[in-house]
Amino acid sequence: MNGNAAAKTQPGCQFASDNTAGACPEALAGFLEANEGCQLSYGNDAYTPAVADRLRELFGLDCDVYFVFNGTAANSLAVSTCCQPYHSVICADVAHLETDECGGPEFFSGGAKLLLATSVHGKLEVPSVEELVTRRTDIHYPKPHVLSITQSTELGTVYTLDELAELGTAAKRLGLKVHMDGARFANAVAALDVPPGEIIRAAQVDVLCLGGAKIGLPIGEAVIFFNRKLAADFAYRCKQAGQLASKMRFLTAPWLGLLSNDAWLKHARHGNAMAHRLSTGLQRLPGVEVLHPTDANAVFVALPEQVHRHLAERGWRYYTFIGRGSARFMCSWATALADVDELLADVSVVISAR
Numbered sequence: 001m002n003g004n005a006a007a008k009t010q011p012g013c014q015f016a017s018d019n020t021a022g023a024c025p026e027a028l029a030g031f032l033e034a035n036e037g038c039q040l041s042y043g044n045d046a047y048t049p050a051v052a053d054r055l056r057e058l059f060g061l062d063c064d065v066y067f068v069f070n071g072t073a074a075n076s077l078a079v080s081t082c083c084q085p086y087h088s089v090i091c092a093d094v095a096h097l098e099t100d101e102c103g104g105p106e107f108f109s110g111g112a113k114l115l116l117a118t119s120v121h122g123k124l125e126v127p128s129v130e131e132l133v134t135r136r137t138d139i140h141y142p143k144p145h146v147l148s149i150t151q152s153t154e155l156g157t158v159y160t161l162d163e164l165a166e167l168g169t170a171a172k173r174l175g176l177k178v179h180m181d182g183a184r185f186a187n188a189v190a191a192l193d194v195p196p197g198e199i200i201r202a203a204q205v206d207v208l209c210l211g212g213a214k215i216g217l218p219i220g221e222a223v224i225f226f227n228r229k230l231a232a233d234f235a236y237r238c239k240q241a242g243q244l245a246s247k248m249r250f251l252t253a254p255w256l257g258l259l260s261n262d263a264w265l266k267h268a269r270h271g272n273a274m275a276h277r278l279s280t281g282l283q284r285l286p287g288v289e290v291l292h293p294t295d296a297n298a299v300f301v302a303l304p305e306q307v308h309r310h311l312a313e314r315g316w317r318y319y320t321f322i323g324r325g326s327a328r329f330m331c332s333w334a335t336a337l338a339d340v341d342e343l344l345a346d347v348s349v350v351i352s353a354r
């Protein structure tokens, strides 16, 4: 075998992130179908408008749709479109905007400040948002102008429609635009078992960053403006930020595959089901504490240090920087039941040996 050939799979990384999964069959089929013949570039191909129409149909709402390479770009550019440099953006203290985008939102907005609201299991609550908005009205305070909600959250929880309605109503009362980080929006739809448009209406979302990579695309996210006025010059923002793909068809055609026959929802349900199985199994083990409700596809657990060491020796790879030292086990469309049971067995072995 070619010594340079990459391993078909890096063992033990399947729970590190849903980003570690490959492209799902439906997305790959869409990609390969788009590879036939030539198409105009920069979004003028036949696939890109078709995906935009399919998303309008899926949400049942009129909207403008754009496609970018990743979620940090989607969030940073979407938030920047909602505010001026002297504004502030309210998000949860654990928001990806704050913790994992390397200052992207601040950079692309020209200086808008993130104001961090305390969260409960990763979820914002109206009082903490209201406090940040009303805390000061003087000229020295960056004027709050955007509320960013992550659905499902960075800690694997999902806002109910009522919780979203409370936040959306408060946002509009306080004069805030609503951005939704929907990197794992599909998992929230699967968990709530509601039409996607219901989530948008409840939170009165102005702009949604819809995750594609985490639900089975090889690459790419959609930025969907339900407040179409905000989209006016967004294409220029994308171009200037290096987010306008010349061969856009390869970003968009996989969406057609993913959105066919509700494959996206099937994959989200699978990831959620695997996380639920893992969470249930872990909760049965003494000394293991599941820290947040496993509403979607992530399981956060506090593990004894000995277990971390054992899992590392067994080759398991996962993040501990997101849940403040706890382990995050993230499930995806590709998570096999056997993988879940193997991980559970490995944790169980070391727990019972203590």
Ligand SMILES: Cc1ncc(COP(=O)(O)O)c(C=O)c1O
Pocket (backbone or CB within 6 Å): 019, 070, 071, 072, 073, 075, 096, 150, 153, 154, 181, 183, 184, 213
């Ligand atoms: C909640 C959340 N938002 C956005 C993103 C997008 O990040 P990336 O720029 O890695 O695609 C991620 C990570 O994958 C995420 O977990």
Ligand SMILES: C[C@H](O)[C@H](N)C(=O)O
Pocket (backbone or CB within 6 Å): 016, 017, 018, 019, 096, 100, 322
């Ligand atoms: C944390 C990292 O940035 C990525 N969003 C993930 O969830 O794996």
